[in-house]
Amino acid sequence: MRHLIDPMDLNVQETKELLALANDIILHKDKYSEVCKGKKLATLFFEPSTRTRLSFEAAMMELGGNVLGFSSADSSSATKGESVHDTVQVVGCYADIIAMRHPKEGAPLLASLKSPVPIINAGDGGHYHPTQTLTDLLTIQREKGRLEDFTIGFCGDLKFGRTVHSLIKALSRYPNIRYILISPKELQVPDYIRTEVFENKHISYRQVESMDEVIGELDVLYMTRVQRERFFNEADYIRLKDTYILDTDKLKKAKQELSILHPLPRVNEISTKVDDDPRACYFRQALNGKYVRMALIMKLLEL
Ligand code: NCD
Numbered sequence: 001m002r003h004l005i006d007p008m009d010l011n012v013q014e015t016k017e018l019l020a021l022a023n024d025i026i027l028h029k030d031k032y033s034e035v036c037k038g039k040k041l042a043t044l045f046f047e048p049s050t051r052t053r054l055s056f057e058a059a060m061m062e063l064g065g066n067v068l069g070f071s072s073a074d075s076s077s078a079t080k081g082e083s084v085h086d087t088v089q090v091v092g093c094y095a096d097i098i099a100m101r102h103p104k105e106g107a108p109l110l111a112s113l114k115s116p117v118p119i120i121n122a123g124d125g126g127h128y129h130p131t132q133t134l135t136d137l138l139t140i141q142r143e144k145g146r147l148e149d150f151t152i153g154f155c156g157d158l159k160f161g162r163t164v165h166s167l168i169k170a171l172s173r174y175p176n177i178r179y180i181l182i183s184p185k186e187l188q189v190p191d192y193i194r195t196e197v198f199e200n201k202h203i204s205y206r207q208v209e210s211m212d213e214v215i216g217e218l219d220v221l222y223m224t225r226v227q228r229e230r231f232f233n234e235a236d237y238i239r240l241k242d243t244y245i246l247d248t249d250k251l252k253k254a255k256q257e258l259s260i261l262h263p264l265p266r267v268n269e270i271s272t273k274v275d276d277d278p279r280a281c282y283f284r285q286a287l288n289g290k291y292v293r294m295a296l297i298m299k300l301l302e303l
Contacts, residue, residue: 002300003112003119007130007166012173014299019138021295022288029062032294035303036065042095043069044087045122046078046102051264051286052122052131056099059293068095085114092116097301099131118300126160126230131296132263133166135289140220142288143259143281148174151217155182155244156224156269158189160231163263164224165193172197179205180214184243186236187226211244216253221246223262223269223282247271251279261285 004010010018025032041060043053049071057067070076077087084102088111091098098115100108101122108121123129141147152171158164158181168189171177179198181189188207198205208214215221223246231237245268246260262270262282274280 001118003108003115003121004130004296004300005109005112005119005121005128007128007133007170008173009130010134015134015137015170018134018292018295018299019141021298022134022138022291023142025291025294032063032298034064035298036060036063036301039063039065039097039301040095041065041067041069041297042091042098043067043071043122044076044091044098044100045069045071046073046076046100046107047123048072049101049122051289052101052129053099055286055290056120056122056131056293059290059297062290063294063297065096065297069099084111087111088115088117088119097297120296120300123162126162126165126227128166128169129162129263130166130170131293132163132289133170134292134296135285136163136167136222136261136263137170138288138292139261139281139285140259143284144219144257147171149176150219151178151180152220152222153180153182153211153214153218154189154222154224155211155246157187157226157240158183158224159187160227161224164189164222167222168193169197172201172203177203179203180218181205181207182209182211182214182244183207184209184240187240187243211246211250212253215250216255218254218258221254221258221260223260223266225265225267225269242268244269245271246274248273248277251277254279 099120105125105127112119
């Protein structure tokens with residue numbers, strides 16, 4: 001039985017096949033409308049979500065399956081003190097596959113050790129978010145036509161942003177990618193990303209504080225919000241939250257072929273005026289998330 005806990009759990013070849021399946025689903029939706037007939041997906045969300053949970057549920061419905069679950073820890077037995085081990089062993093009696101989001105790093109991994117059905121990590125604390133990574137890879141591939149040889153800028157909260165950690169880790173397996181990390185000093189990527197990914201694999205990267213100085217070099221700009229819920233104090237959040245605001249003025253310096261990604265939700269970091277720019281990919285990215293999750297459910301259920 002396979003789970004998806006870490007962005008590296010799928011190798012490059014498997015990722016390629018999964019993205020190809022997602023692209024085929026986009027082209028031939030009808031072909032897939034009954035593949036999960038009689039199957040159930042449980043979404044166990046101990047932390048808030050809009051896109052991830054609903055795209056998982058929409059994905060299962062479009063495959064002809066059913067969904068059940070909860071969308072906050074308050075409405076589950078976690079409030080009574082139940083462990084994730086016990087929760088998944090019970091939910092595994094009711095569902096064929098589980099997508100779990102949890103504020104504690106490593107909770108989905110722990111769950112997978114006891115689960116009778118495949119577990120998908122739908123975000124664990126500030127750690128990883130592998131299905132957002134698959135969404136991002138599909139988006140880059142569809143927008144740029146390749147998953148190699150480009151310059152990507154990650155901007156915003158690179159410390160707590162789990163989508164950033166996952167995507168950097170997954171991209172480190174593709175050739176010729178140049179990384180520019182744009183953040184205030186306090187929000188730079190954690191040490192384990194620097195050592196385990198960049199240094200270990202001899203990948204060079206630049207860390208800068210100003211977006212203006214590098215925006216003209218980028219092929220992909222990955223914007224993120226400052227992760228308020230992971231700050232220890234509100235004053236720091238308020239000081240840092242609007243460090244970067246991408247607007248139409250800043251974009252004048254950017255390449256015509258730039259692709260702007262954002263895992264969403266957006267707070268202030270991209271002006272809504274940018275939405276009309278053809279370089280803004282984030283709503284297409286959110287749609288891709290549903291198709292890639294359809295492909296993932298099929299893969300883990302071996303359909
Ligand atoms: C992200 C997450 O939950 O980490 N959202 C998402 O799943 N698309 C990004 C975020 O919350 O900032």
